[in-house]
Amino acid sequence: MTGAIKQIWRESLRSGWQAVRTNWPPLLALQGVMLAVLLAYFHLDASRPIFETIMGWKEKGGLFFTMAALALAGGPVSEFFKVAAQNSGRWQKDNTENALFFLCLFGFMGLPMEVFYALQSHWFGTGGDLRTVTSKVLVDQFFYTTLVANPFCCFWTSWRLNGHCFATTTKEFVHFPSFYARRVAPVLASNWFFWFPATFMIYSLPTMLQIPMGIFASALWAILLASIAASTQPTPATTQPQTP
Secondary structure, three states: OOHHHHHHHHHHHHHHHHHHHHHHHHHHHHHHHHHHHHHHHHHOHHHHHHHHHHHHHHHHHHHHHHHHHHHHHHHHHHHHHHHHHHOOOOOOHHHHHHHHHHHHHHHHHHHHHHHHHHHHHHHHOOOOOHHHHHHHHHHHHHHHHHHHHHHHHHHHHHHHHOOOOHHHHHHHHHOHHHHHHHHHHHHHHHHHHHHHHHHHHHHOOOHHHHHHHHHHHHHHHHHHHHHHHHHOOOOHHHHOOOOO
16 A cells, blocks of 8 residues: 555545544434334334334335335435525525436445345344344445445446546546545445444344335435535535445
8 A cells, every 4th residue: 555545544534533523413313213213113012013014015115115215215315305404495406416316326226235135134144133133234334335335336426526427437446445545435434433333223123124224224324414514514424325
């Protein structure tokens, strides 16, 4: 690793950690919302019909449900809250472009998400014991998120920032250590702070509820990013998306 890349890594990780230090109260608040949903499933009998309905949608919808729900959470829902937080409710042309871009990006990410969750069940089983859940969380956060989901999303957001120029974006991407340090590393600290606890809660649920809970977490994460962007100068750590 060259000295220049090391410096980029230090600056990127510092940016990500600063985002965590600045925004930890809303991060914890959203994790509290997820914890409330988890506790409702296990301890509130009145909530069971709701969860059974959601599991029915997932079972019948399969991949289509995953792609459609994730597309809506990452696209229009995210942009709606961004408009509410930043533009006083005024929807503009840029908001339509943002919503459509992330609708397509997150919709496509529903495919590897569906495959990855199925592989996790195949590798580690469907139990909710501590060993199984911990194994899934570690593979999720250190393999899927770190090496697949975040680099993929950062590539396409970089492509958009580069004026939809594949040549420029590919030139950046082929120098992967530099691309990762500059584009992906700032995202990791804030993502891990939210998603490590979130994935523990997700994988504690039955298989048919894991993807819906992951999509719910993505929607909460999008709302948080919109709120952060409205109150701070945008940085890579607060503008790049994450998929569960």
